[in-house]
Amino acid sequence: MLNISNNKISSFIDLTNYKSGKELFNKEYHKGFRKFLLVFSLILVVILFLPWTQNITSKGNVTTLKPNQRPQTLQSQIPGRIEQWFVQEGDFVKKGDTILRISEVKSDYFDEQLTQRTDDQLNAKSSSVEAYKNKGVALQSQISALKQERSLKLEQAKNKLIQSNLKVKSDSIDLQVIKIKADIAKTQYERTLTLQKEGLKAVKEVEEKLSKLQEANAKLISQQNKFLSTKNNVINSELVILTINASYGDKIAKAQSNLFTAQSGGFDTQAQASKLETNLANYRKRSSLLFVTAPQDGYINKAIISGIGETFKEGQELISIMPADYELAVEMYVRPIDLPLIHIGENVRVLFDGWPAIVFSGWPNVSHGTYGAKIVAIENFISDNGKYRVLLAPDDTDVNWPKAIRVGSGAKTIALLNNVPIWFELWRQINSFPPNFYQSSDEKDTSKTKKG
Known part of the structure; x- marks a missing residue:
C-alpha cells in the first residue's frame, strides 16, 4: 500500500x-x-578515564651509533688512472687489504725509477755535505796553524827586536868608549906636538901619537857606522813584526773567507739534501698511494668508478664500503616545537620497515612489533629539513632489535611522554594544546628536595 x-x-x-x-x-x-x-x-x-601516554611520532632511518661505523666512501689523495681491481661488490675485506691499483697521470711522476734516482741524488748531496764539513775542518785546522805560526813568528821577531835594542845599547856604549879614546888620543897628540915644538919630544913620538889619533878616529867612524847599522836593525825588526801581522792577517782572513764559503756551501747543500729527503719521502708515500687499501674491516658496497683505464681527480669518490662491526642506532627528526619535550635518556618505541607491528601509540604496553630505544644525543643545530636530529640507541632492558636490520632502512619512532587520561588528551587535541612539559626524573627529584 x-x-x-x-x-x-x-x-x-x-x-x-x-x-x-x-x-x-x-x-x-x-x-x-x-x-x-x-x-x-x-x-x-x-x-x-583510561590512561593514555602522550607521545611524539616521527620518521627516521637506521644508522650506526659511532661515526666510524657508518657507510663510507674511499677516495684517492692523488689523481690517477684505474689499472686493476682486486675485489668485487659484496666481498668482505680486512683492514689493509688492497682494493685496487692505480697509476699516475701526471708527467712529473711517470719515471718508474723516480724514487731510486731521488735517493741517489740524496746520497750525492749528503756526500757533498760531508765533503764541505771536511773542508771546513781542514780550513779551521789551517787557520789554527796560521795563528800558531804567526804567534811563533811574532815571538821570534820580538826577540830579534829585543836583541837589536840590546845591540844598540852595546854599540852606543862602545861608541862612547871610542869617542873617549879618540879624545884622549887627540889630547896626547896635541900635548906631544907642543912638547916637540919646545924640543922636549922627538918627532918620532909625535908621529906615533898622530898615528894613534888617526887610528882612534877610524875606529870612531867605524863604530858610528856600526851603531847606525844596529839602529837600522831595530827598525827592520819592528818592520818585520808589522809585516808578519799584515801577512798572516791576510792569510788568516783568506782562510776564514774560504771557511765561510765552505760553510755556506755546506748549508746550501744541506738545504738541498733536506729538500731531496722531503721529496723522497713524498715520492715513497705517493708510491704507496698507488694501492687503495681498506681502512677497516667491511664489505664492498658499490664501485663508483669501475672501468679499467678511467681517470679521476684527487678526492673523487672511488668505492663505497660498509664496516663489518657496528652498533645500530636510529636517527629521527622532531619539530622545533617538540624539541623542549625531548631529553636524553627518555624511552622511545621504534617500528622498523619490513617488520609487522600492531601499534597503539597511546598504549605502548599493548603494542606489538615495536622495539625499545633510548635517546643518546640531540642535535644542537637544526637540520636542512627544518627539524632537529635525535639519535636513538637500543634499550638494553628491552627486546633485542632484529639482527637482519640493515643500515639505511626506514623506521618510525614514538617518543613517550607523560601518562594522562584519554579525555584530557582529546581535550588537548581539540584545543591544539602542546603535551605536558616533560620533566626528567632528576628534575623531579630536585624539585621534591627543594620543597622538602
Whole structure:
C-alpha cells in the first residue's frame, strides 16, 4: 500500500487482527537500541578515564651509533688512472687489504725509477755535505796553524827586536868608549906636538901619537857606522813584526773567507739534501698511494668508478664500503616545537620497515612489533629539513632489535611522554594544546628536595 489516498484503510479494517499486523504493530523497536546506547555510553565513559601516554611520532632511518661505523666512501689523495681491481661488490675485506691499483697521470711522476734516482741524488748531496764539513775542518785546522805560526813568528821577531835594542845599547856604549879614546888620543897628540915644538919630544913620538889619533878616529867612524847599522836593525825588526801581522792577517782572513764559503756551501747543500729527503719521502708515500687499501674491516658496497683505464681527480669518490662491526642506532627528526619535550635518556618505541607491528601509540604496553630505544644525543643545530636530529640507541632492558636490520632502512619512532587520561588528551587535541612539559626524573627529584 502506498498510502497516497486520503482514505485510510485502517478506519475500515483492524490490521492487528492479522498475524503480520500483530508482528509489525506490537513490536518495540527502540528498546534494544536504548540498551545499546546505554552500554556504549558507559564503555565510552570508562574509556575516557583510561590512561593514555602522550607521545611524539616521527620518521627516521637506521644508522650506526659511532661515526666510524657508518657507510663510507674511499677516495684517492692523488689523481690517477684505474689499472686493476682486486675485489668485487659484496666481498668482505680486512683492514689493509688492497682494493685496487692505480697509476699516475701526471708527467712529473711517470719515471718508474723516480724514487731510486731521488735517493741517489740524496746520497750525492749528503756526500757533498760531508765533503764541505771536511773542508771546513781542514780550513779551521789551517787557520789554527796560521795563528800558531804567526804567534811563533811574532815571538821570534820580538826577540830579534829585543836583541837589536840590546845591540844598540852595546854599540852606543862602545861608541862612547871610542869617542873617549879618540879624545884622549887627540889630547896626547896635541900635548906631544907642543912638547916637540919646545924640543922636549922627538918627532918620532909625535908621529906615533898622530898615528894613534888617526887610528882612534877610524875606529870612531867605524863604530858610528856600526851603531847606525844596529839602529837600522831595530827598525827592520819592528818592520818585520808589522809585516808578519799584515801577512798572516791576510792569510788568516783568506782562510776564514774560504771557511765561510765552505760553510755556506755546506748549508746550501744541506738545504738541498733536506729538500731531496722531503721529496723522497713524498715520492715513497705517493708510491704507496698507488694501492687503495681498506681502512677497516667491511664489505664492498658499490664501485663508483669501475672501468679499467678511467681517470679521476684527487678526492673523487672511488668505492663505497660498509664496516663489518657496528652498533645500530636510529636517527629521527622532531619539530622545533617538540624539541623542549625531548631529553636524553627518555624511552622511545621504534617500528622498523619490513617488520609487522600492531601499534597503539597511546598504549605502548599493548603494542606489538615495536622495539625499545633510548635517546643518546640531540642535535644542537637544526637540520636542512627544518627539524632537529635525535639519535636513538637500543634499550638494553628491552627486546633485542632484529639482527637482519640493515643500515639505511626506514623506521618510525614514538617518543613517550607523560601518562594522562584519554579525555584530557582529546581535550588537548581539540584545543591544539602542546603535551605536558616533560620533566626528567632528576628534575623531579630536585624539585621534591627543594620543597622538602
